[in-house]
Each structure stands twice: as C-alpha cells, then as structure tokens.
Amino acid sequence: MSQITKLSETIASRAAADPDSSWTAKLLAKGPEKCAEKFGEEAVEAIIAAVKDDKDELVKESADVLFHLLVMLQSRGVTLAEVEAELARREGTSGIAEKAAR
Numbered sequence: 261m262s263q264i265t266k267l268s269e270t271i272a273s274r275a276a277a278d279p280d281s282s283w284t285a286k287l288l289a290k291g292p293e294k295c296a297e298k299f300g301e302e303a304v305e306a307i308i309a310a311v312k313d314d315k316d317e318l319v320k321e322s323a324d325v326l327f328h329l330l331v332m333l334q335s336r337g338v339t340l341a342e343v344e345a346e347l348a349r350r351e352g353t354s355g356i357a358e359k360a361a362r
Contacts, residue, residue, distance in 0.1 A: 271330050284331060292335040299328040312348060331353040 270284075277285040287295055306321035330340065 265340060266332075267327065268330050268334075271334050272325075275334055287328075287331050288335055292332070295328070295332040295335040299325070299332045302328045 265333050273283045274284040275288050279286040283349060302321060302324040308317060309317035309321045333340070333343065345354040
C-alpha cells in the first residue's frame with residue numbers, strides 16, 4: 261500500500277474524530293471552503309519553494325499539498341480511488357490531446 265493510500269485512509273478514519281483532538285477533524289469541521297482555502301495556501305507555499313529552487317522546502321511543502329488535497333477531497337466526498345480511476349482513464353493519452361478533448 262502506498263503512503264498516499266495510507267494517508268487517505270487515515271484522513272477518512274479521522275473525519276469523525278473529535279475536532280479538539282485531531283487537526284484533520286478540525287479542518288473538516290470547518291467545511292469544504294476552509295479545506296480548499298488551506299489547500300490553496302499550501303500550494304502557493306510549494307510554488308514559492310519551487311521558484312526559489314529550495315528542494316528541501318519543496319519536498320516538505322509538497323507533502324503538505326498532498327495532505328491538504330486529500331482533506332479537501334474528503335470534505336466533498338471524493339475518494340482517492342475516484343481520482344486514481346480518472347488518472348487511469350487518461351493514461352496513454354497525450355496531455356495535449358486530453359486537454360483538447362475537454
């Protein structure tokens with residue numbers, strides 16, 4: 261099982277936890293909009309690290325981005341499996357062709 265799958269399962273299991281004892285539950289209790297906002301903040305921090313060519317910071321911020329993406333998905337009832345299925349559907353298709361087909 262991949263780390264991202266484990267993380268996704270942990271997030272799902274903590275969704276019903278007490279917001280006073282779980283950061284994940286606290287984020288989810290604030291609603292999808294807050295989860296999306298936090299994801300956006302982390303994405304910007306990752307962009308800044310990439311622009312600054314700070315590999316160590318980019319690695320750390322990328323982990324935060326993945327965590328907050330999964331929390332945001334959880335907040336809207338979207339599973340990692342659904343995202344993986346979409347990636348599988350696109351596999352073998354040129355990015356240019358896939359984008360043109362949208």
